[in-house]
Amino acid sequence: MSTSKVTDPASLLGGLSSSFDHSPWAVTELSGEAHIVRYANSAFCRLFDKARDEVIGRPFDRLLSPADECLALLDRVFRTGAAASYTAEELAAPCPLLFSYSLWPLMADGRTAGVMILVNETGPLHETRHAISQALLLGALRQDELIEATELANVQLRTEISAHRQREIDAKLLANEVAHRVKNNLQVIASLITTEIRRTPAPWVRGFEAMQDRVIAIAQLYDLISQSSGGRTVALGAYLKEIAATLSASVLGDTGGIRISVEAEALQIDSERAVPFGLLVNELGTNAVKHAFPGGIGMVTLAVRRIGNDVELTVADDGIGMPAQGQGSTPGQHGSNYVTIFVRQLSGTLVRSGAPGVGTTFRILFPMSPDPENIPGQ
Incomplete structure (x- = not known):
């Protein structure tokens, strides 16, 4: 001691x-x-x-x-x-x-x-052995009680987990159903715009067409959301392919000399920022197709890749490029304003490079995770 x-x-x-x-x-x-x-x-x-x-x-x-x-x-x-x-x-x-x-x-x-x-x-020892036997018996009974209580707790836990999973499934189904209905409504709006285009004088047709392209781009996003299992994120590769297909059908038409290629890593983006992302790609892709190839031949590339904690979106063409005095702007004043807005909603930065005769490249770098203060609609 x-x-x-x-x-x-x-x-x-x-x-x-x-x-x-x-x-x-x-x-x-x-x-x-x-x-x-x-x-x-x-x-x-x-x-x-x-x-x-x-x-x-x-x-x-x-x-x-x-x-x-x-x-x-x-x-x-x-x-x-x-x-x-x-x-x-x-x-x-x-x-x-x-x-x-x-x-x-x-x-x-x-x-x-x-x-x-x-x-x-x-x-005496016989009394000790008797006490030990009693203690062992009581311990065995207590062990049975504990096992029964544990099994009951496991049943309750499995029930709670099952209910939680069912709530998740229901929430996903509801989100997908809402996305599907939004897509249908947007397609109706696009059809109405088509009707207006037929009755609109030629000088204003291009404005209606640009509006229709943007509506279709958003409809494509909600189509992808309605088909996904989660409904909270969108695969950027699939989204870019949808946009490329729409550009080929609506903008290129019979111009078979211009091609659009997609290069995408396996990346996801939250559904809130997927809207400005798709509109940005649609804006830059449409500008490239309409302004970069006066001869009707060329290639537009849509690409995404991960750089650290950021995503790099690239929209590039091998067309005529922009004149030197236009290095600071995007073709069309309204298009330039839209691009600036979409980049800001992604909390990103935009860098344009290129020269006359060698094409134009737009690189947008934005964070993988959204900034809560800059989420569109908040």
Whole structure:
């Protein structure tokens, strides 16, 4: 035991006493030559069938008969400072209350200040075996209760997981259904614009056609969302192919000398930013097809790739390029304004390169994850 100086005379064990409070073995701490009980755990009090306040502060010899072997051994441990133990014989009569126990001196400033007693057995071995059997039986019953409770908890957990998955499925189905209906409504709007184009004077037809192209681009997005399993993100490769197909059908028409190719890594974009993304590609692709190839022959490339935590969108052509004085603008003032707006909604930056005779390339770099403050519609 420790030989450190005693700072709390009321308990030589100090903070260790709390460790014995719930011990199944009876433990007590005695202080001084009179063996005053300074600490007794619950098991010790039950052993003597007394409340704790009936034990604490009283001499230990009042709990035992004067002839009990424990008292003589206790005096010896206190005098000599040497630990000791005792086990009664199996057939001892009368059987002592403390059948088997150990005693340790509690040292302070190099002298014995008290004694700690740990009761190992409180009856003959057959009684101990009987108590052990009872404890094992109770433990087995308790184990069955725990297993039953665990199985019930597992059933409840599986039920909750199943319900959560069903809610996710329902939410996805609802999102896909909404996207499908939005796509149908946008297609109706595009058809109405076609009707207006037929009745519109030639000078204003191009404006209606540009509006129709943008509506169709958004409709393509919602078509992809309605077909996806998640409904929260859009595959950029598939989206670019849809836009390329629409440009080929609506803008190129019979101009077979111009081709549109798609180069895309496996990237996803959230459905909110997919709208300005698609409109941006549609705007730049349409400008390239209509202005870069006066001879009717050339290639437009739509590409996306990941660079660190950003996505790089490239719209490039191998056409005539732009005149030097036009390096800072996009063909058509309205188109330039739209491009600027779409790039801003993506929280991106745009860089244009190229020269007359070598084509034009637009590179837009925007973050993989959206900026909550710049999400379109918020």
